[in-house]
Every structure is written in C-alpha cells, then in structure tokens.
Amino acid sequence: MARLNLNLVRPLLRKPMYTCSSSSRTLPFLIGDHQLQQPIFNITLKKHSLFQFKRSYISDMRKSAFEGNILRLLRNEIQYELQRSTPxxxxxxxxxxTIDDRPGEQWIRLKGKFKDEGIKVEVTMFDGAIPASKSGGGASIGDEVQLHITLxxxxxxxxDGEVLEFMCSAWPDSIEINRLFIRRGDKMSAQPYAGPEFKELDDELQDSLYEFLEARGIxxxxxxxxxxxxKNKxxxxxxxxxxxxxxFIEKQVE
Incomplete structure (x- = not known):
C-alpha cells in the first residue's frame, strides 16, 4: 500500500478552514491546534436590541401619560360632583x-302589603323627558323638561293567584296609568292580550282604577x-x- 506523504499534507493543515473578507471583523478561536476565524454579529444585535428598547420605552411613556391624563380628568370630575352636592x-x-336600592343597577324595587295583597313595584331610573310646558308644575331641569320614570x-x-299588573309613568308630581294586564302567577303567554289603551277606557272606570292604586300607595x-x-341615585x-x-385604569398603570 502507498504511504501518505506527510510533507504534502502539512501545508494544507496549516491553512484556515474558514475565511472571511478583510472588511469583516472576526474573532479567533481554536479547534485542536488550528486557529479559525468567526464573524462577529454581536454589535449588530446589540444595536437592534437598543432600538427595540427605545421604541418600547417611548411607547410605554406615551401610554403612561395618556392614562395619567384620564386619571386626572376622572379625579377632577369626581371632586366636582362631590363639591357640587354630595349624595x-x-x-x-x-x-x-320597603326599598331595595340595587346599587350599580338602573332600577329599584319597592315591596309592600295592603290587607291580603302583596304589592311589588319595579322602578327605573330616569328614562325619558318631555318639555315642561306640556305638563303642569313639578320639578324640572332648568325649567325646560320634566323627567320620566317607568313603574x-x-x-x-x-x-298562586292572579296578578294585576299596571304599567305606569311617574312624573314629578303625578302618576299616569298607561296599560293594565292580568296574568296568572309569574307566567305570561308570549303574546298576551294587552287590552285597550288605558285612555280609551270609560272615564269613570279610569278614575276608579286610579283610586284603586292610590289606596295601595301608588x-x-x-x-x-x-x-x-x-336624582340622588x-x-x-x-x-x-x-x-x-x-x-381599573390605576391597575393598568401599576
């Protein structure tokens, strides 16, 4: 078998296994007895990371300033409302x-008794208004409108008895009946007969139904x-x- 001429191989072993252009900055490292050249990408990566950091920092600063402005406006508004009139x-x-206030909701519930009858009244917050000139007297906002409450x-x-249900409007100084229903217990058909408009009933019957409610505190x-x-609610x-x-916003700022 032919023997390998080491004199021919040695020059090849001394040559670098990896080279790069003279313009590339390199970092030498050893494999065995041989020194190789590796390009350095650390500087480019650091510049990119710094750019991303600056962008993130600026974004966070803008977000913090925006949320801080909202908090300032909210605090001012709360203070103004409390100074103007404390609830x-x-x-x-x-x-x-008896009154069930239902904090955080737009309605309250009243419960009472009259003889052997139970009375329950669901009351909304203000849900409408009319010009003050169309209804006589009573409280108004700037003497321009009168607020409406649904009962x-x-x-x-x-x-398990039948339920007599009145749909009413509460104006600042009067109760107005709009509709009258009758149903059994808590059940009502999908399309119950609602009867005529209350104002279409005989005048004497209307007066009697108003007296019926008045006797029960309505x-x-x-x-x-x-x-x-x-108004207070x-x-x-x-x-x-x-x-x-x-x-909520304070938690986001933290």
Missing amino acids: TEPVANFDIF IVNITKGE NDELAAFLHEYM DKTEFIRWMGTVKT
Whole structure:
C-alpha cells in the first residue's frame, strides 16, 4: 500500500478552514491546534436590541401619560360632583313600602302589603323627558323638561293567584296609568292580550282604577318621592361608575 506523504499534507493543515473578507471583523478561536476565524454579529444585535428598547420605552411613556391624563380628568370630575352636592344615604322605607336600592343597577324595587295583597313595584331610573310646558308644575331641569320614570306595579292575592299588573309613568308630581294586564302567577303567554289603551277606557272606570292604586300607595306623593330618590341615585351611580373606571385604569398603570 502507498504511504501518505506527510510533507504534502502539512501545508494544507496549516491553512484556515474558514475565511472571511478583510472588511469583516472576526474573532479567533481554536479547534485542536488550528486557529479559525468567526464573524462577529454581536454589535449588530446589540444595536437592534437598543432600538427595540427605545421604541418600547417611548411607547410605554406615551401610554403612561395618556392614562395619567384620564386619571386626572376622572379625579377632577369626581371632586366636582362631590363639591357640587354630595349624595345622601338612600332611605330604606317610604309609606307602606320597603326599598331595595340595587346599587350599580338602573332600577329599584319597592315591596309592600295592603290587607291580603302583596304589592311589588319595579322602578327605573330616569328614562325619558318631555318639555315642561306640556305638563303642569313639578320639578324640572332648568325649567325646560320634566323627567320620566317607568313603574311596573304588580298586585297579587295568594302565592298562586292572579296578578294585576299596571304599567305606569311617574312624573314629578303625578302618576299616569298607561296599560293594565292580568296574568296568572309569574307566567305570561308570549303574546298576551294587552287590552285597550288605558285612555280609551270609560272615564269613570279610569278614575276608579286610579283610586284603586292610590289606596295601595301608588299615588302622587310616591311619584314626588321617587323623583327625589332617583336624582340622588343618579348622582350616586355616576360617581360610583367613575370610581370603578378610575380603579381599573390605576391597575393598568401599576
């Protein structure tokens, strides 16, 4: 067998196994007895990382300033509302009714009894308004409009008895009946017969139904009370809402 001429191989072993152009900066390292050349990419990577860091920092600063401005506006608004008039603690009773305030919701519930009847009244917050000139007297905003509250009055006899349900409007100084339904218990068909418009009924029948409600505490005094109650609730809920938004944004800033 022919023997390998080491004199021919040695020059090849001394040559670098990896080369790069003279313009590339290199870092030498050894494999065995041989020194190889490796390009350095560290500087380019560091410049890219620094650029990304600066962009992220600027973005965070802008976000922090934006959220800080929202917090400032919310604090100012809450302070203004509190200084203008501080909400009062809602009362728990009126006449024959106990009041379930439902904090954070747009309605309240009144419950009462009349003889052997149960009375439940669902009351919305202000949900409409009319020009003050179309309705006489009472509270208004800037003497321009009168606010409207919807009442749903349920009157029951016995646990499984029929329910007489009145759809009413509460104006600042009066109650107005809009509709009258009758249903059994808590069940109502998908398309119940709603009867005629209340104003289409005989005048004497209308008067009798108003007297029927008045005897059960659904009267002008209740309307006036509910308007004052809802003014206070409206402010309370507005301040609570702003406080909730403020707390949420504060958590994002942390």
